[in-house]
Amino acid sequence: MxxxxxxxxxxxxxxxxxxxxxxxxxxxxxxxxxxxxxxxxxxxxxxxxxxxxxxxxxAITSKNKVSEARSAEKIESKEGGFGLEYKVKAASEEIEEITAKLVKTSTQGRNKMVFTLDNGQVWRQVSSETFFANEGDTLIIERASFGSFLMKKAGSNRTTRVKRVN
Structure with a gap:
């Protein structure tokens, strides 16, 4: 006890x-x-x-101004690295989606489309579903599960899984 x-x-x-x-x-x-x-x-x-x-x-005024300038530079580089996380470690994981105009489309093996965007990015279709996009269309590429990406046309709900080429 x-x-x-x-x-x-x-x-x-x-x-x-x-x-x-x-x-x-x-x-x-x-x-x-x-x-x-x-x-x-x-x-x-x-x-x-x-x-x-x-x-x-x-707020810390002097540090905030410097950090805002650095974050603006990072945002530009992050958007350029969107979709290349597997290649570039500095790529953005904070950006959830990008929007760009379609400049050129081409077909690559087994009717898989290759999309060239106005920001210089090239994306290749991974999934086998049919996806139609014309030059000049606005495309939205958003982050999906397990590090994959979905592409859709603005104003449409139809998506296709894509992978960044460059």
């Missing part, structure tokens, strides 16, 4: 000694849009570590 009481007393005192979680810091973490940074913020709050100003979403 004494051993049980001692274990209970030690366990109870350790619970009383624990610091309470800072709810304001948790609320500040909810304002962070980047998933990884938000998770790091939550981890720091739970571990009772201080969160930095950049993590809490507060």
């Amino acid at each position: 004494k051993k049980t009481m001692i274990l209970f007393a030690v366990g109870f005192t350790s619970l009383c000694a624990a610091k309470p979680i800072n709810t304001q810091a948790l609320q500040a973490c909810t304002l962070i849009e980047n998933d990884f940074k938000r998770l790091m913020c939550y981890d720091n709050v739970i571990a009772n570590k201080p969160i930095t100003e950049a993590q809490s979403g507060k």
Whole structure:
């Protein structure tokens, strides 16, 4: 009986000694849009570590201007890398879809279409379903499951699975 009481007393005192979680810091973490940074913020709050100003979403003017310029450069390079994640590690994983005009179509083995877009990207049809697109049509390529991509014409629900060639 004494051993049980001692274990209970030690366990109870350790619970009383624990610091309470800072709810304001948790609320500040909810304002962070980047998933990884938000998770790091939550981890720091739970571990009772201080969160930095950049993590809490507060404005830092000089750093924000530099980061905005860098992010604009990254967006341009990310859009250029859309669909090439398997080749280029710096490619965008944040962009969910791109829109471009169709410049040229050609056929490659077993009636698979090859689409050349106005932004210089070339996409090859992977699936075997019939997909019609004319030059000048606006195409939307969006991210699908397991690293694949779906292409559709603007205003249409018909899609085809595609893979980026270049």
